[in-house]
Amino acid sequence: xxxxxxxxxxxxxxxxxxxxxxxxxxxxxxxxxxxxxxxxxxxxxxxxxxxxxxxxxxxxxxxxxxxxxxxxxxxxxxxxxxxxxxxxxxxxxxxxxxxxxxxxxxxxxxxxxxxxxxxxxxxxxxxxxxxxxxxxxxxxxxxxxxxxxxxxxxxxxxxxxxxxxxxxxxxxxxxxxxxxxxxxxxxxxxxxxxxxxxxxxxxxxxxxxxxxxxxxxxxxxxxxxxxxxxxxxxxxxxxxxxxxxxxxxxxxxxxxxxxxxxxxxxxxxxxxxxxxxxxxxxxxxxxxxxxxxxxxxxxxxxxxxxxxxxxxxxxxxxxxxxxxxxxxxxxxxxxxxxxxxxxxxxxxxxxxxxxxxxxxxxxxxxxx
Numbered sequence: 001x002x003x004x005x006x007x008x009x010x011x012x013x014x015x016x017x018x019x020x021x022x023x024x025x026x027x028x029x030x031x032x033x034x035x036x037x038x039x040x041x042x043x044x045x046x047x048x049x050x051x052x053x054x055x056x057x058x059x060x061x062x063x064x065x066x067x068x069x070x071x072x073x074x075x076x077x078x079x080x081x082x083x084x085x086x087x088x089x090x091x092x093x094x095x096x097x098x099x100x101x102x103x104x105x106x107x108x109x110x111x112x113x114x115x116x117x118x119x120x121x122x123x124x125x126x127x128x129x130x131x132x133x134x135x136x137x138x139x140x141x142x143x144x145x146x147x148x149x150x151x152x153x154x155x156x157x158x159x160x161x162x163x164x165x166x167x168x169x170x171x172x173x174x175x176x177x178x179x180x181x182x183x184x185x186x187x188x189x190x191x192x193x194x195x196x197x198x199x200x201x202x203x204x205x206x207x208x209x210x211x212x213x214x215x216x217x218x219x220x221x222x223x224x225x226x227x228x229x230x231x232x233x234x235x236x237x238x239x240x241x242x243x244x245x246x247x248x249x250x251x252x253x254x255x256x257x258x259x260x261x262x263x264x265x266x267x268x269x270x271x272x273x274x275x276x277x278x279x280x281x282x283x284x285x286x287x288x289x290x291x292x293x294x295x296x297x298x299x300x301x302x303x304x305x306x307x308x309x310x311x312x313x314x315x316x317x318x319x320x321x322x323x324x325x326x327x328x329x330x331x332x333x334x335x336x337x338x339x340x341x342x343x344x345x346x347x348x349x350x351x352x353x354x355x356x357x358x359x360x361x362x363x364x365x366x367x368x
Contacts (some may be wrong), residue, residue, distance in 0.1 A: 003174075003339035004033050004274045005099075005161040013161070018099070022090045026153065032296040032342035033274045036106065036155040037118070037137065040088040043070045043077060043150075049084055049140055057121040058138045062086060076151025078226055081143045086119070089137040090153070093129065101129030102160050104276070104294050107354055109156045110314045111362035112227060113145035113220060113258045116156045131164065144316075145220040145258045146240065149228040156229065160274070160294060163339055175200070176273075176335045184270065190335075191265040192307045200278060200332035203311055206264040207326035209246035212359040216251065217244040217261040233366040241361065249326030253317035261313040262359040264327060267300040268307040271341045275299075275333045277311065288316050289331045297338060298345025299355065309357045 005013070007030045013019045014030075022040065029036045045068035050061050070077040072087070079085055093101070103118035104127065117126040119138040126140070139157055141150075150156070162174060176184075178197040185195045196202035207216045218241040227235060237243075244251065244259070253259065269275050277293035295311075302308030313330060324330070347355035353363040 002163045003337040005163065006338055006340050006342040007032050008343055009339060010035050010161060013099075018094055018096065020092045020094065022092075023153070029155070031158065032298065032344060032346055033338065034158040034160045034294055034296070035091070036158050037103070037139065038090040039072055039139065039150055039152055039154045039156065040090050041071065041073050041152045043072055043079065043085045043087045043141070044068070045070065045083055045085050047084070049142070051119065051126065052121060052123055054122050054124055058086065058119055058136070072150060072152045072154075074151070076149055076154070078147055078149050079141060079143050081145065081147045083142065085141045087139045087141055089139055091159075092136045094134045095129065095132055097132040098163050100131045100162050100164065101133070102162065102276075103127040103129070103157050104160070105157050106155060107294075107312075108229070108362040108364065110293075111260060111312065112148065112229070112364070113143070113314065113316075114148060114156060114229075115142040115144055116140065118157060118159065129159070146224055147226045149226050151230065154229050158294060162336075174336045176337065181335060184273075188270060188305065189268065189307055190270075191267055193265065196329075198329075198332060200334040202329050203263040203265055203313075203331045203333065204327045205313065205324055205330040206262050206310070206359075207246065207249050207251055207324060209249070211246065212262070214246050215243050215359065216246050217259050217359065218242065218361060219244055220258040227364055229364070232363050235365050237361060237365045237367075240365070251324045253315065253322045253324060255317045255319055255321060257317065259313075259315040260359070260361060261315055261324075261330075263311040263313060263330070266307040266310055267295070267333070268305065268309075269295050269297055269299040269301070269335075269346070271297045271345055272338050273297060273335050274338055275335045277331055278334050288318065289313050295333065296346035297342055298347055299352075301345075301347070302356070309355060310359070312354070312357060312360055
């Protein structure tokens with residue numbers, strides 16, 4: 001069956017050699033519908049982002065661009081805010097012609113505003129692995145708000161595998177239609193309240209005074225200490241973030257600032273589906289939403305299976321100040337079918353940091 005591969009199928013790929021690792025797979029590295037990717041032993045600071053193109057490998061470009069090689073072994077190294085790094089990963093691939101890949105930053109990575117993209121040899125697009133790809137994987141890493149400490153084995157992005165529908169090429173042919181989503185919602189709600197569809201399920205931003213005890217979001221501070229990406233619950237919120245109180249259902253986004261907001265809707269991803277956050281058309285506003293966009297099967301489902309978790313929105317204005325209004329459309333969820341239902345869903349067996357979330361910062365910050 002075509003669709004997104006489950007944890008069992010990803011493990012089978014590792015067992016067969018389709019996924020190759022320079023170090024044994026770590027605990028919980030295989031998620032219900034994706035594989036966490038791990039940084040390797042070295043990072044290369046480069047002058048600019050790049051794609052190798054269909055004729056070259058990543059190391060060919062690095063030999064011309066790299067001007068600082070850093071070891072990530074032991075205590076690791078600090079990746080400075082505003083700089084661009086390329087890091088060979090511990091995982092490599094040898095895919096069959098019927099399997100492709102799509103990458104995204106992990107949720108915690110996006111909430112730290114670490115811009116992370118996957119690069120492959122002979123790649124012409126970021127975050128895509130072509131069917132039949134055989135070769136190494138690399139992460140481009142560019143911290144935007146905070147300088148961060150990483151080390152070999154740190155996990156910043158994740159890879160989802162798909163088997164292609166018969167006759168479909170590349171990355172096309174996977175998304176469920178609005179008609180199919182409406183039918184599914186009629187059987188088991190995908191969101192609480194009304195279902196809005198526009199090539200996926202439309203999400204709206206929550207900026208009203210009733211949201212989250214009067215706090216509608218957070219804005220990253222400009223000058224902070226380094227954050228270690230492998231330390232959970234280690235940092236005070238007010239050392240890194242400014243709380244944003246409700247102000248008449250409106251928020252002005254300042255260019256260059258980074259915001260954590262949340263959706264009005266509560267979500268639940270059914271066991272047989274996976275979802276990805278996609279931006280709304282740029283014509284509706286000059287802002288970008290959600291760097292980290294994978295939603296695993298089971299995400300958001302409450303004890304009764306009904307929608308219980310909000311989507312956390314990572315927002316940055318592009319070039320000009322922009323006014324967001326409470327309830328404004330801000331993103332959409334695109335759904336795909338799983339090739340099979342995962343053995344463990346998101347939120348089970350300790351696989352979740354964000355199940356049942358409201359407005360929530362990354363796992364690195366402690367409450368109180």
